Amino acid sequence: MTTDALVLDAAAQDLLFREARTANTFTDEPVTEEQVQAIYDLVKYGPTAFNQQPLRVVLVRSAEARERLVQHMADGNKAKTSTAPLVAILAADNEFHEELPTQLPHFPQAKDMFFSERPVREQSATLNGALQAAYFIIGVRAAGLAAGPMTGYDAAGLNKEFFGDGEHSVLAVVNIGKPGEDAWFPRSPRLAYDEVVTTV
Amino acid sequence: MTTDALVLDAAAQDLLFREARTANTFTDEPVTEEQVQAIYDLVKYGPTAFNQQPLRVVLVRSAEARERLVQHMADGNKAKTSTAPLVAILAADNEFHEELPTQLPHFPQAKDMFFSERPVREQSATLNGALQAAYFIIGVRAAGLAAGPMTGYDAAGLNKEFFGDGEHSVLAVVNIGKPGEDAWFPRSPRLAYDEVVTTV
Numbered sequence: 001m002t003t004d005a006l007v008l009d010a011a012a013q014d015l016l017f018r019e020a021r022t023a024n025t026f027t028d029e030p031v032t033e034e035q036v037q038a039i040y041d042l043v044k045y046g047p048t049a050f051n052q053q054p055l056r057v058v059l060v061r062s063a064e065a066r067e068r069l070v071q072h073m074a075d076g077n078k079a080k081t082s083t084a085p086l087v088a089i090l091a092a093d094n095e096f097h098e099e100l101p102t103q104l105p106h107f108p109q110a111k112d113m114f115f116s117e118r119p120v121r122e123q124s125a126t127l128n129g130a131l132q133a134a135y136f137i138i139g140v141r142a143a144g145l146a147a148g149p150m151t152g153y154d155a156a157g158l159n160k161e162f163f164g165d166g167e168h169s170v171l172a173v174v175n176i177g178k179p180g181e182d183a184w185f186p187r188s189p190r191l192a193y194d195e196v197v198t199t200v
Numbered sequence: 201m202t203t204d205a206l207v208l209d210a211a212a213q214d215l216l217f218r219e220a221r222t223a224n225t226f227t228d229e230p231v232t233e234e235q236v237q238a239i240y241d242l243v244k245y246g247p248t249a250f251n252q253q254p255l256r257v258v259l260v261r262s263a264e265a266r267e268r269l270v271q272h273m274a275d276g277n278k279a280k281t282s283t284a285p286l287v288a289i290l291a292a293d294n295e296f297h298e299e300l301p302t303q304l305p306h307f308p309q310a311k312d313m314f315f316s317e318r319p320v321r322e323q324s325a326t327l328n329g330a331l332q333a334a335y336f337i338i339g340v341r342a343a344g345l346a347a348g349p350m351t352g353y354d355a356a357g358l359n360k361e362f363f364g365d366g367e368h369s370v371l372a373v374v375n376i377g378k379p380g381e382d383a384w385f386p387r388s389p390r391l392a393y394d395e396v397v398t399t400v
Contacts (some may be wrong), residue, residue, distance in 0.1 A: 134335055144206075
């Protein structure tokens with residue numbers, strides 16, 4: 001561990017990365033609106049291209065909505081998605097470019113210069129929405145909660161069920177709460193530095 | 201600021217999100233190999249689907265490689281990419297599934313069950329590679345450095361120039377270093393909580 005090269009304190013490193021784990025079971029302690037607001041107020045500052053902000057978050061709180069969600073999840077994800085204190089659907093808004101003139105005030109013409117074509121917008125919304133999804137997961141951990149991100153679901157079904165406008169693409173579904181009993185598998189390996197990083 | 205709802209200490213919040221900014225100019229203080237290793241050793245633990253690890257990082261350190269990189273950058277990005285102490289090319293390895301049997305030891309059959317088709321792999325590598333790219337940017341900030349992520353470049357040109365095997369897709373190019381003079385624009389707005397988060 002070469003943590004001397006980092007400025008971030010060791011407790012924060014542990015909270016966000018080293019000790020944090022993807023939880024598969026949760027206690028029944030609720031996740032409050034105040035916690036989600038604090039998470040968003042922190043992670044909204046994460047950087048994206050052209051300050052685009054395609055991420056949309058649907059908090060599934062009612063029993064009726066939970067049922068509608070669970071039916072589209074893969075079998076292996078149904079139980080935990082049914083029992084997590086809070087489930088968030090993270091999606092990309094492929095029409096994010098409409099907001100660029102107000103969100104990028106020093107370069108409002110970016111909207112028409114770069115994003116007039118839907119396939120380009122969609123690709124950009126997916127990439128930058130995924131960056132924002134990662135910031136959100138880090139934010140959940142910053143609130144002392146465990147995140148259980150999943151991509152095992154019927155994406156077309158979820159898009160239609162929760163958006164239905166053809167303009168949103170689900171990126172991930174995230175179970176959120178305090179970890180419960182036997183919350184995780186043993187940690188899986190990670191690639192070595194030399195397998196990932198090369199110098200030219 | 202409802203920071204009481206977060207466990208992460210305020211200094212870490214500032215370092216990673218609130219005070220951190222996308223830098224456009226840098227001092228000439230080098231970014232060391234030790235720093236990049238510490239960044240990777242921290243952010244490698246960020247969660248992805250099936251513990252896939254498609255992210256690849258090319259550190260552009262030689263003058264010759266820097267020149268090859270800059271020629272593919274958009275005009276507005278050439279100056280800062282030429283002068284940043286370190287530039288990292290972040291790419292997704294679309295053949296990441298070859299590593300699943302060793303990286304996901306409790307479910308090695310995931311490789312063939314889910315990722316036998318290239319378009320599925322590519323979509324997964326892009327999404328999960330982008331998650332890992334965001335963790336990497338957070339890691340750069342954890343090292344007390346500024347990151348300047350960019351997507352303005354000729355992607356096909358970069359893929360060919362630095363990989364050439366048809367198996368990698370560049371996700372972002374990131375300038376890294378200590379911020380220099382007039383390093384950033386005034387911070388652009390962010391969407392309000394109610395514009396991003398809905399409850400059902």
